[in-house]
Amino acid sequence: MAILKVIEVLANSNTNWEEATQNAVKHASKSVKHIRSVYVQEQSAIVNGDNITEYRVNVKITFEVK
Structure with missing residues (x-):
C-alpha cells in the first residue's frame, strides 16, 4: 500500500499554461x-x-511518501 500526499502549487509562465504547469512540477x-x-x-x-x-x-501535485 502506498501513502500519497497532495500539495498545492501556484506557478506562472510568459508563454502558455502548459509551460506554467511544467514550471510547477519542476519547482x-x-x-x-x-x-x-x-x-x-x-x-x-x-x-x-x-x-x-x-x-x-494553480495545480495539485500528488507524490508518494516513502
Whole structure:
C-alpha cells in the first residue's frame, strides 16, 4: 500500500499554461520526490491592453511518501 500526499502549487509562465504547469512540477521536484501526477485546478492570465502577458496555474501535485 502506498501513502500519497497532495500539495498545492501556484506557478506562472510568459508563454502558455502548459509551460506554467511544467514550471510547477519542476519547482516542486526540487524538494519533493516520487511525484505521481499533477492536476490543474485553476487557470488564469494577466492581460495588458489586448495581449496576455502572463499565464498562471494553480495545480495539485500528488507524490508518494516513502
